[in-house]
Amino acid sequence: MALIVQKYGGSSVADVEAMKRVARRVVETHQAGHQVVVVVSAMGDTTDDLLDTAAQITQHAPEREMDILLSAGERISMSLLSMAVNELGVQAQAFTGAQAGIKTTSHYGRAQIVGLVTERIARTVKDGHVAIVAGFQGISEDDDVTTLGRGGSDTTAVALAAALHADVCEIYTDVDGLFSADPRIVPKAHRLRRVTQEETLELAAHGAKILHLRAVEFARRYKVPLHVRSSFSEKNGTWIFDGPANPELKGLVPSAALVDPQEDPMEQPIISGIAHDRSQDKITVTNLPNTPGMAARVFSICAEVGANVDMIVQNVPVSDSTRANVTFTLPEGDAQRTLNALEAARDEIGFDQLRYNPNIGKLSLVGAGMRTNPGVSAKLFEALSDAGINIEMISTSEIRISVVTRLDDLDRAVQAVHTAFGLDATESEAVVYGGTGR
Amino acid sequence: MALIVQKYGGSSVADVEAMKRVARRVVETHQAGHQVVVVVSAMGDTTDDLLDTAAQITQHAPEREMDILLSAGERISMSLLSMAVNELGVQAQAFTGAQAGIKTTSHYGRAQIVGLVTERIARTVKDGHVAIVAGFQGISEDDDVTTLGRGGSDTTAVALAAALHADVCEIYTDVDGLFSADPRIVPKAHRLRRVTQEETLELAAHGAKILHLRAVEFARRYKVPLHVRSSFSEKNGTWIFDGPANPELKGLVPSAALVDPQEDPMEQPIISGIAHDRSQDKITVTNLPNTPGMAARVFSICAEVGANVDMIVQNVPVSDSTRANVTFTLPEGDAQRTLNALEAARDEIGFDQLRYNPNIGKLSLVGAGMRTNPGVSAKLFEALSDAGINIEMISTSEIRISVVTRLDDLDRAVQAVHTAFGLDATESEAVVYGGTGR
16 A cells, blocks of 8 residues: 555646546545545636736735735635545545645745645545645745745645655646657657656756656655656656665556666666757857956846856957856846846946847756766767757756757757657657647 | 724625725725725625536535635635735735634534634734735634635624724625615615614514624624625715714714614604515414424424424414414425425324415514504504505514515515505605616
8 A cells, every 4th residue: 555645737627527537536546545645736727817817906916915816726626626536435635735734934926845744634544535735835934825836736746745755746747757858849759667856857957847846856855756647548657766666666666667777777778858948048248357256246146136047158259368258048037137137237347248149949968877878968969960050058967968059940959869869769659748638 | 093894795896897996995994094804705706606616526515625615715805805905005914714813613614603813903904904804714623614604704794893893894785785675676765874783683684685694693792883885886874783883983974873763762763674585485284283292393393404494373273173283484495304304204293284385475574663663563464455465474573573475465565565654765865776787
C-alpha cells in the first residue's frame, strides 16, 4: 500500500464530465489499496474569469483581497470533486489550504510555504478516506488567505507529498509526460520514461512548460518521486526520481523505468531533452566604460527593479579596449522597467546606447550524460551550423548547454538538434501528445 | 459618529455595475463620518449556479462539502466589493465568516451562530477602515466552513450589529422598505415609516418576504435597530426599533419616524400591514377518535418528521362526538413526508382519511394597535364577507389575526382588507416599488 498524492490541473477538471473522470481515477487508485491525497486546481477558466471581473472593478486591486478572490476557484473545484468521489461510494473530505495546514508567508500572490501541519490530512487518509485539498492557496500568520503564484498547485502537491512522506506525487496534466522536445515543434519527439530530478530542474528552468520550476525545486530538495502523466489516458508518463525506487514505489514503476541511470551509466542517454523558450528578450548596453564595477553596476540596477537576468555576454571591441558591450537576456515582462531604470542611469554609467531585441529564442539541451561525454557542444554547434542558424549567445551548466538564436530560427533549431542527437522516435514508439480535444 | 452595519443582498450586487454602486454608497456613508461594517451576499445567481453544478455531479452531496462550495459565492463578492471601495479611495478589508469570528454549530446548511469574536472587525473600523464581511457563512468548532441557511446574510448582519453594539443595521434590498401590503397585489400599498420589532416579527413570520424571520428574532432579542431600504435610491426606508432613538441613531432617523408609537399611542396606527403567504398547504385528518392524546399523537408525528405546523383547527361533528376532524397548515415542502408519516400510523391512530389541499392562502393582519382597539376581527370578517370570500381557518396572536382562504381568493382578500382598514395610500404619498430594472 502506497501513499499517493495526485495533482490535477485546471484542464483535467475543466467541466463536470472531466471532474467525474478524475473522480473515477481517484476511486480506482483508492480501490487498488492505496492511500490517496488529491490536490486540485480551479476548473478551466475560473481563475481567469475572476481576474477579468476584478479588472472591471479596479486596476489597483489590494493584493490581500485579490488572493481571497482567486482562492475561491480551488474551493469550488475541491468541493465538487469531493462530492463526485463520494458519489462513487468512496468517502472523501475536502480541505482548503488553511484546513490542510499549509502555512505561508504574507506575500500575497506569490506566498512561500513556510510549514505544513498535516495532522488533519494524515488522519483522513489513515481513516481510509480520500483527502482532497485546494491547490495554490495557504494561510498566513495573520490568518489571511494567500495564493502561491504560478505553479502554485504543483507546489502544494509536492509540498504535501514531502510532508506526508508520500511514495509518489503524480502530476496529472493534458499530455503524456515530459518529452524529448515540444511535440508541437518536433512531431517525432518521444516521451521520456525516466529523468533525474536535476535534469527536470534544468528543463523546467529553461522553458519546458509542464512542470513548474518551483515545484521541481521542492521535489528535489525533499526527494519526492514525481510521476508526470495524462489524466486522459491510463498510460505511464514520465518518472522523475533519483536512485533506486523504495519498496512501495517499486510496485508502481514499470520495469523500464526502474533501472537507475546513475547506477548504470550505460543506460543513461547523453541527452534527455531539449527545452525551448520564446519568452526572453535581449538587451545590449553599448560602449560601456571597460572599468571594474561598471558591468556590476548594470546588473545591480537590474536587480533593483527585480529583473531576472538569465544569460550574459560581454564583448570588448578589438579596436578600443577601453569600451565594452554587455548583452543580457531577461523575461519579456521584466524588459520595459529594466530599460527605464538603465536609461535613468545613463549619465552615471556613461554608456552609449540601449539596444533592445524581443525577437530571440533560447534552445537548451539537457542531459546528465553530458558530464561524461565530451563533444556535446561541438555536435550542437555543428547541427546548428549545418542548418544555417546563427548562435547569438551561449551559456552552459554541468548538464545543460543553452544557445540564443533569432526567434524565427528557433523551431528549426530545435528540430535540427533533436535529429542530430538521435532523439527522433522510431515508428514503433507510439507517442501521443495532447488530451481529448483540449 | 455612528457605527453602521450595512447588508447588501444578491440583487444589490448582481453585476459589476451594481457592485460599484454599492461601493459608492459605502464610501458616502464612511465619508459622512460613520464607521461602516458591510455584510454582502453572493452576486446575483452565483449560489444557484453552484447548486446546479453540484446537482450535475451528485444528488447526495455531503453537507460539509456543500457548505464549502456555497460559501465561495460570498467570498467572491466580498473580495470584489472590497476592491471597489478601495478603488474609490477608502481603505477596506474583506473578511470571510471565519475571519470575522462568526462561530457556529456544525449543522451544515443551517448552522446556528453560537458566538462572535469581533476583535478583528472592531479593530478594522476603529482604524478608520471599512470592514467587508461575507454573509451567510461561519466556522464550526471543528474549523469547518458552515452556512447559515435561508436569510443567512441578514442574520450575519444583525448578529454582527448586535455584537459590535452598532447604532443601526441597514438592510439593503431592491424595494424601498416594508409596505402595508405587497405592492404587486395592492398597488396602493404604502411604505411603512416605522414599525415595532414585534410587528416586524409577525409580518416576517407570516409571509412578508423582505426580512428573514431569523434575523428579525435576532434583532429583537438584542435590540438592534433596523433600517430596511433600497440600494437603488437614497430615500429613507422603514425603521424598525422600539422606544426612543439613542443619540447617534437620532441623527440618522427622519423626524416622522422619531415619534415612539409605544410612548404615544395616538401615533400608533391600529394596523401596520398585511402579510400574505402562498407557500402553505392544508392537511385534514378525518374521523380521529376523540380521545385525549389522539390529536397530540398526530402532531408528535409531524414533529418527528420536522414539519413546521402553523395553524390548527379541531372540529367535533355535532352528529358524533366520539370522532373529530383535525385540520392543520404547514409549509408546502413539509407536506409529502408528513402525509407519508401519518399514513404509516393510520392503524395506530385509527383515523379515516387524510385530505390534502395545497390550494390555500393565508392573510395576516398585523398591528400593535390591535391591543387597544377591539373590533378589529369583526371589521376583518366583514370586509372578507363583503368581498364574498370564505374563511377556512383563523388564528390570532395579541397583535395579529390570520385567516386561511382559497388560494384563488387570496389577492382579492388582501386588497379588500387593505382598503377596509384605510391603508390605501393617497395620491400624494409617492410609493416606489422595485429597483431600477430588476
